[in-house]
Amino acid sequence: MANAKITGVGRYIPEKVLDNAYFESIVDTNDEWITRRTGIKERHVSAPDEYTTDMATKAAERAIKDAGITAEDLDLIILGSVTPDYFTPAGACVVQANLGAVNAAAFDFNSACTGFITGLTIAKQFIENGTYKNILVICADVLSKATDYADRSTCILFGDAAGAAVVSASEETGIITTEIGADGTGALALTQLAYRDDEEELEKRVSKNKETIWMAGQAVMKFAVKAMADASQKVLDNAGLTYDDIALVIPHQANYRIVDAAIKRMGITQDKVFLNLEKFGNTSASCIPSSLSQAVEQGRVKNGDKIILVGFGGGLTWGAALLEW
Numbered sequence: 001m002a003n004a005k006i007t008g009v010g011r012y013i014p015e016k017v018l019d020n021a022y023f024e025s026i027v028d029t030n031d032e033w034i035t036r037r038t039g040i041k042e043r044h045v046s047a048p049d050e051y052t053t054d055m056a057t058k059a060a061e062r063a064i065k066d067a068g069i070t071a072e073d074l075d076l077i078i079l080g081s082v083t084p085d086y087f088t089p090a091g092a093c094v095v096q097a098n099l100g101a102v103n104a105a106a107f108d109f110n111s112a113c114t115g116f117i118t119g120l121t122i123a124k125q126f127i128e129n130g131t132y133k134n135i136l137v138i139c140a141d142v143l144s145k146a147t148d149y150a151d152r153s154t155c156i157l158f159g160d161a162a163g164a165a166v167v168s169a170s171e172e173t174g175i176i177t178t179e180i181g182a183d184g185t186g187a188l189a190l191t192q193l194a195y196r197d198d199e200e201e202l203e204k205r206v207s208k209n210k211e212t213i214w215m216a217g218q219a220v221m222k223f224a225v226k227a228m229a230d231a232s233q234k235v236l237d238n239a240g241l242t243y244d245d246i247a248l249v250i251p252h253q254a255n256y257r258i259v260d261a262a263i264k265r266m267g268i269t270q271d272k273v274f275l276n277l278e279k280f281g282n283t284s285a286s287c288i289p290s291s292l293s294q295a296v297e298q299g300r301v302k303n304g305d306k307i308i309l310v311g312f313g314g315g316l317t318w319g320a321a322l323l324e325w
């Protein structure tokens with residue numbers, strides 16, 4: 001049986017930056033509150049005519065180059081996003097055409113911010129059962145286009161980004177184990193409506209625009225801390241390892257307080273944790289792959305290192321992956 005291994009990573013971060021001073025000018029907030037409650041100072045946002053598939057394509061091109069393959073070598077492209085260009089076609093099909101990945105099947109999936117872990121889990125199955133050799137997992141979101149900029153409790157959190165990884169069949173150890181889970185009883189803690197007409201949901205939104213994200217912040221925060229710590233422990237237990245074996249943990253970058261509480265629960269120190277939320281905010285499922293790409297570039301992940309990727313998000317969903325680099 002072949003192992004599934006990440007052989008290339010890439011990210012795309014849009015140019016425009018919104019700092020905390022910008023939010024002081026549009027809602028009743030201030031830099032001190034945002035910094036103390038979230039740790040976020042800046043986020044990057046897409047141009048008005050820049051969409052999920054545009055950013056996904058750029059991140060994908062970089063991951064393919066990093067893996068040393070061509071687009072034609074890809075057997076499958078999967079894209080996780082909560083801000084698709086279209087309901088149909090799937091964004092993965094648009095990216096397939098942009099890349100010229102003529103041999104690749106393509107589909108989208110949605111597990112919100114947990115997307116990259118879900119994507120790795122899907123890729124691992126197809127590689128290990130021998131169906132495919134090279135799979136492109138992309139997560140991309142333009143949360144800025146779904147943000148309620150009249151709601152001070154959410155608008156300060158979100159940014160845009162794309163992150164991608166090539167997962168290939170390998171003789172070397174790669175994705176050792178993954179763990180994903182969901183609790184649909186918490187589904188309405190974080191919503192963004194499509195066709196469903198729902199007066200109650202509309203009323204919750206400051207803008208009264210059902211396409212914007214609404215979130216019960218406190219409830220999501222409480223869920224997130226336990227979900228991340230438990231999922232991490234689960235992948236360690238599956239592999240018979242402890243945090244002493246782990247070189248780096250890359251968590252979903254939603255809020256510094258969530259990450260801090262989760263790592264305390266894990267019993268690890270901050271030097272083992274990759275943090276970049278100060279500069280990018282919460283970029284949904286792209287957080288983890290774009291952070292991974294940065295961590296590799298900065299030399300914080302080296303050959304042979306064991307690392308944990310761990311996230312949570314709308315659904316409510318959670319997941320963790322234990323990798324050997």
Ligand code: ACO
Binds near residue numbers: 028152217221
């Ligand atoms: N500036 C100033 N005051 C604010 C702001 C702001 N930007 N936002 C909220 N407040 C106020 C509230 O109105 C409230 O005031 P009140 O006490 O007078 O009612 C007070 O601050 C405290 O509000 P809380 O909601 O209790 O603040 P909390 O400490 O929970 O922080 C936050 C809010 C940052 C949203 C936090 O709950 C959080 O990060 N939650 C998790 C978000 C998350 O990670 N989501 C992930 C999934 S996203 C996805 O999947 C796309």
